[in-house]
Amino acid sequence: MADAAPDEQARLLLRQLDPDAWPISIDQLPEGTALVGGAVRDAFLGRHNPHPDLDLVVRSDALRHSARLAKTFGGKHVVLDEQRDIARLVINGWTIDVARQEGDGLEDDLWRRDYSLNALALPLQPLAPLCDPTGGLEDLKHGRLRAVREQNLLDDPLRLLRGLRFLAEIPLVLDAQTGEWIQRHRQALVVSAPERILAELQRLVKGPHADQALHLLEQWPLLQPWATTTPTAASYDTTLLNAEEATIALPLARLTKLISDDGLKRLKASKMLQQRCARLRHWGLQAKQQPEALPEQERLQLHLELEGDLAALILDLPKELQPQWLKRWRDPNDPLFHPTMPLDGGSLQKELGLSAGPTMGKVLAQLRLERAFGRIQTRDEALKTAHRLCAEIEAVCD
Incomplete structure (x- = not known):
């Protein structure tokens, strides 16, 4: 595509972008509209996204054109920057930004952009050869x-x-x-x-x-x-993880290594993301050398807090432990890697006459620990253990 004649290059590029799948029609765009930035770049690289974000530049009145397109095609018109004349059109899950070109023309606008590979524009109305004043296409080729x-x-x-x-x-x-x-x-x-x-x-x-x-x-x-005290660019070996596991674990492991807990808070990260990184950081330090030597209660707490994100911790474990931990984590029935209660509070109330309160909480916590380490297998064993625990707690209280 890059070596084609300019007119043919534009046609090939537009075909790659598949405008028939867009939620708006090109013939409804104002004269002088051009597609700029990432979608053009990715089409040249063969990284075409069937559902790309589209960035359109118009000669003037971007807010008015965005509102008109929203009315015509049933989308939502959002004003992003009234002073700079930038709007966003949201239609059927698509995001289309519409901005007034900066400067005296399209080339002037492109010279104000960040990187040459983003300073590419495909005129759509009418279709015309690629506008590439900064040499972005040559940079892409190399x-x-x-x-x-x-x-x-x-x-x-x-x-x-x-x-x-x-x-x-x-x-x-x-x-x-x-x-x-x-x-x-x-x-x-x-x-x-x-x-x-x-x-x-x-x-x-x-x-x-x-x-x-x-x-x-x-x-x-x-x-x-925002960085951790000793930010590291450690490269992780993900060969043991499948694609789905790596997609979740690797970004979390990298972000935790890179940004401190305070940094995440200052960057306005969600509470959930802050908690996930904080837990991974805490247990990463606790389990750095010999995680299997942790006391039982700590080991159980590790799996309770990191159950869904354990693959991110496994990436930092000693190599000899990783296959075993992954195998156990992938087994949904593993009692330690996926801790569950062998009995619930209702069963304790019914079978033992135990009322809700601190004693029940202690019994349930101990039952979960016993099950996690394989000392309880069945419901009957759990009930017998619960009887014993209640008796021991009562004896201490007396």
């Missing part, structure tokens, strides 16, 4: 990530981190000059909204080429205000 201009990175410092996210998602080599700019201005990132920083990080740690980006994050302390 697998190179190059900033358009140094000042463009400072205009929105989140772009400093976004460049490393591109390295994590796409097999690219970082242009030396661009790397110098990112390193030189790394402290400017703090002015970016924390939610935007976290969103970039969460995409970065999921990237199939994240090791390179994480190494640079460690080498250039871009994340120093």
Whole structure:
């Protein structure tokens, strides 16, 4: 596609983007509309997403055109920036951003963007050859990530981190000059909204080429205000994990190594994400060398707190333990790796006449521990153990 004649290249690119699947029709777009950024880049790379986010640039009146398209196609029109004339159109799960071009024309707009591979535009109305004033297509052909201009990175410092996210998602080599700019201005990132920083990080740690980006994050302390005391770009061996397990475990393990508990809070991470990382960090320290030597109650607590995220902890375990732990974790009937209660409170009330309260809580907790370590197999064994525990507790109280 990159070597085709300009007109044929535009037709091939549009076919790759499959506009028939879009929730809006190209013939309803205003004259001068162009598709810019990620969707164009990914189509050239063969990374076509059947459901891409679309970024449209119009010559003027972006808010009005977005509202009109929402009315025509039954979508929702959201004003993102009234002053800069930027809106978002949400239709049937699709996200389409509509922005007024900056500067005197499309090329001027593209010269204000972050990286050359994002400074590509396909005119849609009417269809015309690709607009590539910064040499983005050549950079794509050579697998190179190059900033358009140094000042463009400072205009929105989140772009400093976004460049490393591109390295994590796409097999690219970082242009030396661009790397110098990112390193030189790394402290400017703090002015970016924390939610935007976290969103970039969460995409970065999921990237199939994240090791390179994480190494640079460690080498250039871009994340120093939020990082752990000793951030590490440790490369994880995921060969024992299946694809689904790795998709969940690897990003969590990377993020926990990278960002401190306080950093996650300052980046406005959800309570759930903060808890998952804090638990993984805590048990990672507790189980660093000999996790199987932990006292029984601590070992049980580890599995209670990390049951769903245990694969992330296993990535940091000694190599000789990983196969055994994975095998047990994959067994839903393993009593320690998936702890359950052998009896519930209602059964204790019915069979033992035990009322709800501290004693019942202690008995249930001990029953779960006994079952986790294989000392209780059946309901009858659980009831006998419960009788004994009640008697022991009463004797202590007397």
